[in-house]
Amino acid sequence: MSDESARPNLRALSLHVPEPKFRPGDAVDFSDFAIPPAGSVARPDTAVDAGEIKDHVYGLIRVLDEEGRAVGPWDPKLAPERLIRMLRHMALTRAFDDRMYRAQRQGKTSFYMKCTGEEATSIGAAHALDRDDMCFPSYRQQGLLIARDWPIVDMMCQIYSNRGDRLKGRQLPIMYSAKEASFFTISGNLTTQYPQAVGFAMASAAAGDTRIAAAWCGEGSTAEGDFHSAMTFASVYRAPVILNVINNQWAISSYSGFAGAEATTFAARAVGYGMAGLRVDGNDALAVYAATEWAAERARGNHGPTLIEHFTYRAEGHSTSDDPTKYRSAEEGVKWPLGDPIARLKGHLIAIGAWDEDRHAAMDREVAEEVRAAQKQAEKLGLLSDGLKQPFDSMFEDVFEEMPWHLREQMAQMKAEREAAGL
């Protein structure tokens, strides 16, 4: 503004633009990062009035303590066999991610997204849900499919857009769809799945069914209108739905402050909607399990929806198209105060005498071999990089149930043009 318009007797306004604490090259110091001790958050009855547990949205539910013990009221007291299955699912997810990341780097496909560091948020949740509870995932919930023992060959075929891809090569790699695993088709547009999950839950409730729904989004996309529409609908109709926010601190290069993290927690979004909100250590598989179990029981009891913030860290880049060294300090991930979810569950299993280093090393070898074998099988059906694997006609299929004349005409035109060009 020009000087003439300034009013010297009034204080000048200033605009606040959030800035993360650490940028590339900065030494990372998390010493002012207050970590509530494991076991310190109360576990209310699942029928509790949401207004009575407002403090939970500012706390942090943690079960595993620094010595690897499961402590406090949220300890789900799972049998060691179950814990080992969860550990294995997390290890398999990480091995799968490593392999597919490399496949992309080798030029075998166009794109990949890892969930490294966030495995517990999907796998802990999937173990606490029933297998027919409907999941509306975002793009980093491959752990849900793996925890539901979905064939990883099928996932790889989707990533390669090859002859085995049930989605006919139409979707960007990792945008899975698996109705049989109660896993909704992934969009890629952010948080669109939130109101959809609420709609599914409303339909299930209206039908007197027992299935509940769960949705996942990142902290960055809680800013989308869909998030708030979904929260309103879920609250208004007390929909049996679990709304998960994976707060992994980074939305591509924008840190969580650009979604409102400087002002409050993401779990606190629940308070304004009169909804139960929980905030969970997302790198603690037992805490994720326990919070999901609580929310599921609440939903099944017709006590309404729950918003769960999973506090975690995106240990790798946003995707293969991203280089996080350009915008954040490399030390952040190394020094992340809540540790690594696999290491923590492993430590717990060792602490209770159900596991040891040798068995862990053997498991790592097994999952690596499982992934390698699956990759071999998937690659027999082709790679995105070695030519088109889908019949050309398939491009025009499934736009509508029945192909209308204009698509038939365009299909014929495409064929004629290719023939004329000698293709």
Next chain:
Amino acid sequence: MTSMTMIQAINSALDVAMGADPKIVVMGEDVGYFGGVFKATEGLQKRHGKTRVFDTPITECGIIGVAVGMCAYGLRPVPEIQFADYIYPALDQIVSEAARLRYRSAGEFIAPITVRSPFGGGIFGGQTHSQSPEGIFTHVAGLKTVVPSNPHDAKGLLIAAIEDNDPVIFFEPKRIYNGPFDGHYDRPVQPWSKFAESEVPEGHYTIPLGKAKLVREGGDVTILAYGTMVHVAAGVIAETGIDAELIDLRTLVPLDIEAITSSVRKTGRCVIVHEATKTSGFGAELSALVQEHCFHSLEAPVERVTGWDTPYPHSLEWAYFPGPVRLGEALKRVMRD
């Protein structure tokens, strides 16, 4: 057969469809207890229950998003967007979600949603209660777009849309809810009961999507119209005595290309009329198709008579509306060539 207004016919369609299929749910702003601001859903909640006919929060994004999720459960939602002008917050859920589910999941998930929405002007609704955004939706792969022009068609087309397994945008020309409108805004409204198209069977029937209706046979020029404009065109034909063939498209996607091309090949002339703004409007698509399919039969340039490329003005509504004077002039121009 009963004489019905368009509102009554739409209400009857919803009632009949809901009676036949428990998977159909109706939702939207004010549609429940109150029965909708235009009364299209009146009595439905009482007859079909609160979990099948209910009011929603005021978030069009939420309404369509929730409808998509209901489809994943197996329901067939019929959401109402109170005015077509309010549909934009729902665009992402319609365009990127409902329209693409079948394709992106290779048929695992589908979205048999019928989005009903009153559209068009002529009611002094100003720029937020008058728009005709059909061209935004006809541009989207995977959507069907339907615009009825009378009670009989409205009921048959709406039941067909609800029973269709793809998402349908069903735009209801609200200017003709209670009676046809020939564009002479200074004359009293004629109620539907005076017209044969108000005779509506009480039970179930469908009018297939993708089939145009030949309203009037003629030899000199083809007029392509839909919604309110069908009646404006019919009025102009009667007043001018031009031997025009009038086609009510009824469905824009999928389009009845046969009906259009066979008529234009016969008449050699074509005037397209719609209320929506001109640039990139559906008339542009129609004009291109006529040119592609009927080039050698054309004896005059294809004319478009449309709303101007401005927001819908309140006080100058009748200067914006492509009424009888403008259509008459266009017809004279094409007949001169």
